Amino acid sequence: MKLKHIVPLLLLTGVLAQGCVSNKKYAELQSNNTKLQQSNQELNQRLQDSEKEVSGSKIRIKGLEEQLASERSNVAALQTALNKCLASSNQGNVNISKLVDEINSSNKYIQQLVNAKNKSDSLNMVLTNNLTRSLSREEMSDVDVQVLKGVVYISLSDNMLYKSGSYEISDKAGATLAKIAKIIKDYQGYDVLIEGNTDNVPISKPNIRNNWDLSALRASSVVQSLQNNYAVDPKRLTAGGRGEYNTVASNDTDAGKARNRRTQIIITPKLDQFMELIGKAPEAPDKP
Structure with missing residues (x-):
């Protein structure tokens, strides 16, 4: 056989061999792509949740800004009225004094609104930083932390907390x-509610009647572990179960069910601490 016929055969053999390797790589890449798409969907969902929270914060900030604008x-208006009183020789000193008091009271209320907003923003930032600074990147994938109006919500996935299909830690x-226990102990005056949640798949265990039981048992397991x-x-601890009825995602997909199967740790200031956080508005001055 001549050399010019041998070379094309060798090239054809090499191409065929390379084609087999490419199919394997293609299958591996396709599997990785599927995983990346699923991860992307979960990240998009978390982004949407974060955007909702940011939207809610903007609404609250807008409300405070509207109050500030109204008070200013x-x-x-009071300053204008005062100026008119000062310009008129027929007005008495009593009316002027009352206007001055009203202006001072309004200025004090504006400052309290500003302080309340700044304190709330600072508290949320401090609590979030304290809760997340000691968690690894892997732990953060199973832990979601939110701070709303001084209340801390820590959501833990069931994959991270429990054995499969069980309420054992x-x-x-x-x-x-x-x-998380260290953070709870750092805030000694705060109450802690452990809240279990499930998806809508019925549970079939001889000692667990339904998802109400499962969610309550899981919350109780976390409470006892913390204790x-x-x-x-x-x-300071309270255990509660909400079954399948407090969803954060649709149960129509596996990813949604995974998000619904969670345990929330809710760290809540007591009433007097809430009053300290938001401040107390001054009483309106008596009308003449």
Whole structure:
């Protein structure tokens, strides 16, 4: 056989061999692509949730700004009235004194609104930083932290907390619970509600009647772990189950069900601490 016939055969053999390798790589790449798409969907959902929270914050800020604008407008009107009183020789000193008091009261209220907004923003930032600074990147994928009006919401996925189909705490949950327990103990005056949630798939266990039972048992497991393993004062702890009825995503997809299967740790200031956080508006001056 001549050399010019041998070379094309060798090239054809090499192309065929390369084609087999490409099919394997293609299958691997396609599998990775599917995983990336699923991860992208979950990240998009978290982005949407964050955008909703940002939207709510903007609405609250707008409300405060509208109050500030209204009070400033009121001050301007009072100042105009005061100027008219000063310009008129027929007005008495009593009316002038009352106008001065009203202006001072309005200015004080404006400052309290500003302080309340700044304090709320600062508190949210401090609490969020304290809760997230000790969590690893891997832990953060199973832990969602939000701070709303001084209340801390820590959402933990069931994959991180429990053994599959069970309410027993898994071994890998210990490190994360230890960090959360430290934060809870740092805020001694706050109450802590542990709230279990499930998806809508019925549970079939001889000792668990339904998802109400499962969610309550899971919350109780976390409460007892915080008490027994991390010395959190049980007087501060409350366990509750909400079954499948407090969804944060659609149960029509596996990703949505995974988000709904969660346990929330809610760290809440007591009433007197709320009053300290938001401040108390001054009483309106008596009308003449």
